[in-house]
């Protein structure tokens with residue numbers, strides 16, 4: 001088994017929806033992002049803390065990425081995992097725990113393997129837990145192909161020990177306050193592996209099938225130059241609106257469906273072109289590089305304060321309370337709740353129009369109108 005999986009479970013959603021993306025992406029260099037490096041550092045710390053709890057040998061990793069905020073997110077995940085470990089010990093005499101478990105699903109797709117963050121196997125349940133440290137979009141466990149592939153790989157091992165009744169898949173995304181768990185029966189999971197993963201995976205490895213743009217394009221290396229993606233979005237500009245002069249409700253809904261993705265695509269292409277111009281000196285027809293707007297700054301705050309005071313100005317400082325997160329860190333969670341709990345509230349989020357596919361619960365129409373009016377008054 002080589003170190004690099006051609007069909008990586010973390011790209012499975014993209015491969016299953018747009019099989020030829022695999023071969024197309026192979027012509028691009030690996031993308032090294034700061035977010036990925038920060039994520040790896042967070043995973044390494046989580047692994048260390050869980051191993052310590054399991055009394056396994058482990059050395060605490062060091063990284064410049066360890067901010068208080070990241071450590072807090074990792075702590076939250078580790079607490080959840082420890083809770084699951086203890087529960088597994090309670091319900092089963094011989095549970096198996098593995099951290100950063102290499103998972104092989106090459107029975108279904110050649111060169112398909114990856115690493116599951118945490119696996120807990122009891123006599124009834126094979127539980128795979130995936131830590132996501134991203135702050136961008138929430139990811140959900142239900143029908144998540146990456147976790148389903150891990151599930152297939154783990155099932156192959158777990159069934160050698162126990163008659164597993166349930167494969168449990170959990171995504172824990174602490175920075176978005178998002179966590180979800182989905183249960184699937186082993187037979188249903190295997191049927192998906194045979195009927196969906198196997199044929200789509202084989203197509204992907206060959207570069208066969210049709211290009212198909214969608215939300216899965218977000219991390220595709222070809223996203224900025226992909227013709228299929230561009231055609232999908234540019235089709236909006238060609239939307240044929242019927243008479244009369246004003247758009248109908250259905251036509252506006254059609255525009256809404258694509259507007260968000262269209263804005264993201266346009267900004268991706270813009271960022272790519274700007275990068276090429278700044279870093280590689282690429283010239284784009286009709287475009288030039290200019291300096292952006294900036295705000296004035298003191299060259300030295302100490303010197304500015306001294307000069308203002310010498311000139312007789314005394315009212316030159318602002319005092320402000322530290323943020324809630326900083327205060328909580330200062331006092332510790334319990335003390336914070338005791339002293340300030342009654343003085344903290346969570347304002348209602350801004351009301352937003354989103355597609356049905358969004359997992360948040362819809363709010364009542366009358367409430368929405370009343371709240372909107374209150375904000376507008």
Ligand code: SF4
Pocket residue numbers: 014018020021024211212213214216217220221222223224226227228229
């Ligand atoms: S950008 Fe989207 S449509 Fe194009 S290859 Fe990648 S996943 Fe497929």
